[in-house]
Amino acid sequence: MLKKFRGSILALLALSLVFSLAACSSTKTEGTEEAKKVVISTNGDEEAVAAMEKALKNAGYDGKYVVQSLGTSELGGKLIAEGDKIDANLVTMSSYFVESAQEKHSMFKDLTFETNALEKYPSYYTPILANTGAIFINSKVMKEKGLPMPTSIKDLTKPAFKGQVSIPNIMDSSTGWLLIQAIVSQYGEEEGKTILHDLIANVGPHLESSGSGPIKKVQAGEVAVGFGLRHQAVAAKESGEPIDYIDPTEGNFSLTESVAVVKKDDATTKLAMEMAEVIIKDARKDLITNYPVALYKGETVSDIHKPAHSMKFEKPLTVDLLEEHQQFFNSAK
DSSP: HHHHHHHHHHHHHHHHHHHHHHHHHHHHHHHHHOOEEEEEEEEEOOOHHHHHHHHHTTTTTSSSSEEOOOOOOHHHHHHHHHGGSOOOOOEEHHHHHHHHHHHHHOOOOOSOOOBSSSSOOOOTTTEEEEEEEEEEEEEHHHHHHHHHOOOOOOGGSSGGGGOOOEEEOOTTTTTHHHHHHHHHHHHHHHHHHHHHHHHHHHTTTTEEEEHHHHHHHHHHHHHHHOEEEEHHHHHHTTOOOOOOOOOOOOOEEEEEEEEEEOOSSSSHHHHHHHHHHHHHHHHHHHHHHHOOOOBBTTTOOOOGGGGGTTESSSSSSOOHHHHHHHHHHTTOO
């Protein structure tokens, strides 16, 4: 009987040892979990993605990430619908979408590095670039058509500009929102709707789905005037094209795109945070060349890249406000 009892004790001790070893093995595996490739989801254009990838590769992260390039509406929809269940670990996206997604899902981690941004931003994101709106013209076409030089968006509603204006569609392009912000801010919704109606009538078939659409049409001479990204017109003029830019009296409004780390709390999240820091610390020298707006201490841009009427919309920019302004646009047609 005593032998059987001793046998049972030894069996239990052996079994206990097996479980202990298994537990230790499990703990060791969890503690040494390796990071998977960081999935970077971005709405950035080619120049922005190239700048980020160059910085990451130079910092030794080549092969440790994959880039998903998505349109603003598509990526924004995924952020709002999926929250931290999204397959991305790192996001670069229009700041208003990042803020709206955070408000709904609390899906981003606080950044763990010092950014030294010129302005104060929420703890969970920091901007990578900014775009500013302006009017631009093809001086050759303007002269051929005998058109008066505009100084405001309202000027583009004059009968002389019928069929000679191209603007981005706010339903497809965030650049179009810069135009609507300027109109609503200066004229209010009632007068603004009349101005927008007359502007859309003059635009006709030249309502573009891309923010770069208007400058391309102006460069090609298909229209005389466009509204879009200021830095594109500056670059075209500097290259010797018959392009000039005009800061509208209604104001130059801007939108930022920012980087944020999705809250997944694993080894890949840690790696994503490191990459976010590299993008801010190392990619900015190329980003500010293509998107010449100073965002961080020590950054400078030449005078030609400083808009004459820099403005901010009176309300915080959110997805809800964007939808409100999209409805305003549609009601003005």
